[in-house]
Amino acid sequence: MFRPRVIPVLLLKNQGLVKSKAFKDYKYIGDPINAVRIFNDFKADELVFLDIDASKENRLIDLNFVKNVGEEANMPFAVGGGVRSLEDIHKIITAGAEKVVIGSYAAKNPDFIQEAADAFGSSTIVVCLDVKKKFFGGAQTWILNGSKSTGYSPIAFAQLMQQKGAGEIIIQSIEKDGMMTGYDIALIKSISEAVSIPVIALGGAGNLSHLQEAYSQAYANGLAAGSMFVYQGVKQGVLITYPEKVDFNFKY
Numbered sequence: 001m002f003r004p005r006v007i008p009v010l011l012l013k014n015q016g017l018v019k020s021k022a023f024k025d026y027k028y029i030g031d032p033i034n035a036v037r038i039f040n041d042f043k044a045d046e047l048v049f050l051d052i053d054a055s056k057e058n059r060l061i062d063l064n065f066v067k068n069v070g071e072e073a074n075m076p077f078a079v080g081g082g083v084r085s086l087e088d089i090h091k092i093i094t095a096g097a098e099k100v101v102i103g104s105y106a107a108k109n110p111d112f113i114q115e116a117a118d119a120f121g122s123s124t125i126v127v128c129l130d131v132k133k134k135f136f137g138g139a140q141t142w143i144l145n146g147s148k149s150t151g152y153s154p155i156a157f158a159q160l161m162q163q164k165g166a167g168e169i170i171i172q173s174i175e176k177d178g179m180m181t182g183y184d185i186a187l188i189k190s191i192s193e194a195v196s197i198p199v200i201a202l203g204g205a206g207n208l209s210h211l212q213e214a215y216s217q218a219y220a221n222g223l224a225a226g227s228m229f230v231y232q233g234v235k236q237g238v239l240i241t242y243p244e245k246v247d248f249n250f251k252y
Helices: 032-042 063-072 086-095 104-108 111-120 154-164 185-194 208-216
Strands: 005-013 016-021 024-030 047-051 077-080 099-102 125-133 139-143 168-173 199-202 222-225
Touching: 005 024, 005 032, 005 199, 016 032, 024 032, 032 047, 032 063, 047 063, 063 077, 063 086, 077 125, 086 099, 086 111, 099 104, 099 111, 104 111, 104 139, 111 125, 111 154, 125 154, 139 154, 154 168, 154 185, 168 185, 168 222, 185 199, 185 208, 208 222
Parallel strands: 005 047, 005 222, 047 077, 077 099, 099 125, 125 168, 168 199, 199 222
Antiparallel strands: 005 016, 016 024, 125 139
């Protein structure tokens, strides 16, 4: 029976693992390589690492870090942060990652996604859409860690990325980030119905019921989360965790 991928998304800042709320209030939670070892033991489906400062600082995610993850990880993993050229993608894949996540540069130069898909295959190219509402008007996609609007609606941008050859899309609600109150189901569903490539839900998951909702109600192919996998209890003590396979009961 088909089961959607359950994917921890881990944020990097100054080589450390951090968690945020609504792309603010970053809290240091530990060593990323230690987290990889723990997720190995839990047999996580995939991992995603995002360097949240790389694009703002006009640099690429640290390749030594990618190599270290590649040496430790027993599961496929993707990395993102500052990707702006085919050479960047080649370096990341050579360092050990299976996929590359592109966000800011995909909006700045959509044709780059076509170039990347042609060079490395669509299955290697993941586009991340960070979404929040403007004070006046509907939801839009944002770049540079949520600091600049692209002017694209989420649906229009998702369809453009599919047209350009992206293999899958991560759809993240900035307002839901770190809140653990559930995904933006309406947002995820609107993207799932607008494109035919896999859609990964991100932003807001706090328990298994939230994962179930994103799959059964919003038709997400992948269920990603951060806080759910690193916090424990109402005081949010740091305890990296991952649900056992027997806990999964995903049905439409």
